[in-house]
Amino acid sequence: MHQKWLQTTEVEVGTVNSKLSFYIETIEVNRLSALAFFAAGEKQYKGQRFFWQNREKTFTLVGLGHAYVIENNANNNRFDLVEEEWKELTKNIVKEESEPQPILFGGFTFDPENDKKDVWGDFPQSFFAVATFQLVIRNDNAYVSIHLVTDKEDSLEEFEALRQERDHLIHAAQVREVKMYEKPAMANYLELYKEDYLNSINEVTSLIKQNKAEKVVIARALEMAFSDTLTSPQVLSHVINEQPESYLFGLERDDLLFFGASPERLVKVEDGNAFSSCVAGSIKRGKTAEEDKMLGQSLLNDAKNLGEHRYVVEMIAETFAKNCLDYKVPKNPKLLKIRDIQHLYTPVEGKLTPDATILQLVKHLHPTPALGGVPRKEALAVIRRYESMNRGLYAAPLGWIDAEGNGEFAVAIRSAAQINNKAFLYAGGGIVADSEPTSEYEETLVKFRPMLRALGGQLNE
Ligand SMILES: C=C(O[C@@H]1C=C(C(=O)O)C=C[C@H]1O)C(=O)O
Ligand SMILES: [Mg+2]
Numbered sequence: 001m002h003q004k005w006l007q008t009t010e011v012e013v014g015t016v017n018s019k020l021s022f023y024i025e026t027i028e029v030n031r032l033s034a035l036a037f038f039a040a041g042e043k044q045y046k047g048q049r050f051f052w053q054n055r056e057k058t059f060t061l062v063g064l065g066h067a068y069v070i071e072n073n074a075n076n077n078r079f080d081l082v083e084e085e086w087k088e089l090t091k092n093i094v095k096e097e098s099e100p101q102p103i104l105f106g107g108f109t110f111d112p113e114n115d116k117k118d119v120w121g122d123f124p125q126s127f128f129a130v131a132t133f134q135l136v137i138r139n140d141n142a143y144v145s146i147h148l149v150t151d152k153e154d155s156l157e158e159f160e161a162l163r164q165e166r167d168h169l170i171h172a173a174q175v176r177e178v179k180m181y182e183k184p185a186m187a188n189y190l191e192l193y194k195e196d197y198l199n200s201i202n203e204v205t206s207l208i209k210q211n212k213a214e215k216v217v218i219a220r221a222l223e224m225a226f227s228d229t230l231t232s233p234q235v236l237s238h239v240i241n242e243q244p245e246s247y248l249f250g251l252e253r254d255d256l257l258f259f260g261a262s263p264e265r266l267v268k269v270e271d272g273n274a275f276s277s278c279v280a281g282s283i284k285r286g287k288t289a290e291e292d293k294m295l296g297q298s299l300l301n302d303a304k305n306l307g308e309h310r311y312v313v314e315m316i317a318e319t320f321a322k323n324c325l326d327y328k329v330p331k332n333p334k335l336l337k338i339r340d341i342q343h344l345y346t347p348v349e350g351k352l353t354p355d356a357t358i359l360q361l362v363k364h365l366h367p368t369p370a371l372g373g374v375p376r377k378e379a380l381a382v383i384r385r386y387e388s389m390n391r392g393l394y395a396a397p398l399g400w401i402d403a404e405g406n407g408e409f410a411v412a413i414r415s416a417a418q419i420n421n422k423a424f425l426y427a428g429g430g431i432v433a434d435s436e437p438t439s440e441y442e443e444t445l446v447k448f449r450p451m452l453r454a455l456g457g458q459l460n461e
Contacts, residue, residue: 019151022068022089023159026099026145032173034060035240037135038250039179039233040172041065044165050105050131051236051250052400054408055263059138061400063105063131064169067147070104071124075112078126079363082108086128089149090403100136100143100402104128107251107258107398107412110367110391114384119256119417119424120392127253133166144170181234183456188225192424193388197444200386201437207382208433215311216373216382218440219428221389222448224457226421232257235418238454245338246450247410249398258393260415261450263338266365266397268408269358274324274350276361278312279336279411280370280430281305281344284446296335296342308430309333309344311369316348319364324350340449358407362397370430371395371411392417394426416451425451 038051041064052061070085072078086104095101106128109120134145146162148155197220204216236250236259243261250259265277283299286292299305313329320327327350336345352361366372373379393412401407416425427447429440452458 020089020149021151021155022093022102023148023150023155024093024102024145025159025163026096026143029142029144029170030174031137031140031142032135032170034062034135034137035233035237036176036179037169037173038062038064038236040169040176041133042231042233045132046232047252047254048129049232049250049252050129051248052105053240053248055245055247055265057244060136061103061105062135063103063129063133065132066129067132068130068149070106070126070128072126073112073124075125078108078112079359082126082128083357083359086401086403089130093403095404100134100138100145101404102130102145102147103134103136103400103402104130105251105400107393107396108362108366109393110371110396111380111384113380114390116390118390118392119419119422120390121256123253123256123392132162133169179233179237181231181237183238184230184234185227186224186455186457187227189457190223190225192221192223194220196388198437198441201431201435201440204382204386204431205433205435208431213378213382214374215308215369215430215432216379217369217371217395217428217430218383218386219389219391219395219426220387220444222425222427222452224423224425224452224455226423226455229421230418230423230455232259235259235454239451242454243339243414243450246414249410249412249415251393251398255419257418258412258415259418259451260412261454262410262413262415263336263343264370264411264413266368266399266409266411267358267361269352269361270406272352272405274320274352274356274358274361276316276320276348276365278309278316278333278346278348278368278370279343280312281309281333282429282443282446283342285337285340285342292337292342296337299342299344300333300335304432304434305344306333307432309346311374311430313346313348315369315374316365319361320348320350323356323361323364324352326351341446357405358401358409362409366397367395368411371413371428373430391426395428414447414450416455423451423455425455
């Protein structure tokens with residue numbers, strides 16, 4: 001264990017309205033398994049943990065316990081409120097060279113105007129936390145930070161207790177055998193509102209033909225039941241092992257675990273540069289290399305899928321045009337191949353204007369036509385009317401920001417919400433004028449596969 005530092009900053013946080021001190025101490029540790037660190041918090045911090053890994057596997061983040069929570073149920077200004085509170089909380093933090101910063105992790109729900117409870121209960125429309133114990137693995141270095149946000153004058157004793165707790169957690173994560181978790185034992189699964197879903201595709205295509213909207217993404221849910229209660233490390237272990245080419249995430253709040261493996265970046269900001277990705281248009285993987293290539297080629301030339309894709313590129317490019325000094329969009333999509341599916345993919349990048357921030361980009365980008373539709377407002381109204389569920393965090397922005405303005409949000413698809421011995425899996429697809437119910441239905445079956453497999457289920461296809 002190497003460097004140590006302790007920092008006190010006095011801040012006044014708007015909603016709390018009291019003077020808070022933010023104490024931080026970061027140490028470098030020998031490399032450890034991020035999942036083992038997550039699992040070390042099973043007793044004490046269950047319900048207050050998160051896990052995140054980027055697609056490139058160059059950045060892994062684990063949080064145990066809540067040092068500070070930023071949440072709200074606002075609608076239009078929820079992004080601004082989170083941004084303001086985070087700025088206030090971190091405004092006096094002094095950056096230490098090469099050390100990880102305190103990170104705020106969480107997500108914004110897909111649609112604050114959907115009032116169905118479903119599995120989401122009272123889940124807030126914005127839910128973010130700074131962890132009490134934050135593990136960051138960047139390239140080959142691992143750091144553990146303690147965060148304490150308090151209004152108490154004298155916190156030395158409390159901080160000392162946290163140091164001991166940190167050392168226990170690190171020890172547990174380092175000495176524990178790398179555990180092989182069993183696959184959950186699925187008792188049953190149910191395709192929820194399957195008929196309603198199939199009908200809705202017909203209804204939505206006819207709305208589109210009447211020019212009420214151009215594209216609308218319609219999703220559905222699958223309910224799985226298990227004979228035993230699942231644990232978050234168990235679920236995450238299978239997601240991590242089986243989907244290495246995606247963003248991997250897990251977010252606990254009380255009894256709920258929201259998790260998944262998404263191929264889709266909403267936005268990343270690094271040193272004033274912004275990156276987004278247009279991912280829309282899908283086809284399955286082939287059984288052989290030849291078939292796979294053939295399917296990929298037909299996707300690249302398919303008018304319906306190119307149509308679905310083009311709406312996304314146009315909208316993301318427009319948003320970059322407004323927020324960037326300059327930006328680049330390739331002319332034609334490429335293929336993004338992941339384990340179960342191939343997509344049309346167009347990366348977008350740009351140099352942000354001085355006043356553009358990652359949360360402002362999230363606010364303007366969400367939902368892109370990859371998960372909402374065109375025009376946005378009409379599409380959201382159609383989704384609210386035809387989907388028999390609340391998406392919660394499915395298809396929503398999930399990710400992190402630091403105090404320097406850097407961060408990354410994925411679009412939380414290929415995801416599921418688990419509570420006790422039930423899990424709800426989500427999948428959808430972009431509906432355009434020439435969509436057909438059966439092929440859209442089949443596309444959702446392919447999109448369910450990653451989480452279904454991680455949870456020990458199999459579809460009878
Ligand atoms: C809606 C989902 O995925 C989105 C829809 C796609 C499509 O319709 O082709 C492709 C990728 C995603 O933008 C999902 O995975 O649930
Ligand atoms: Mg599609």
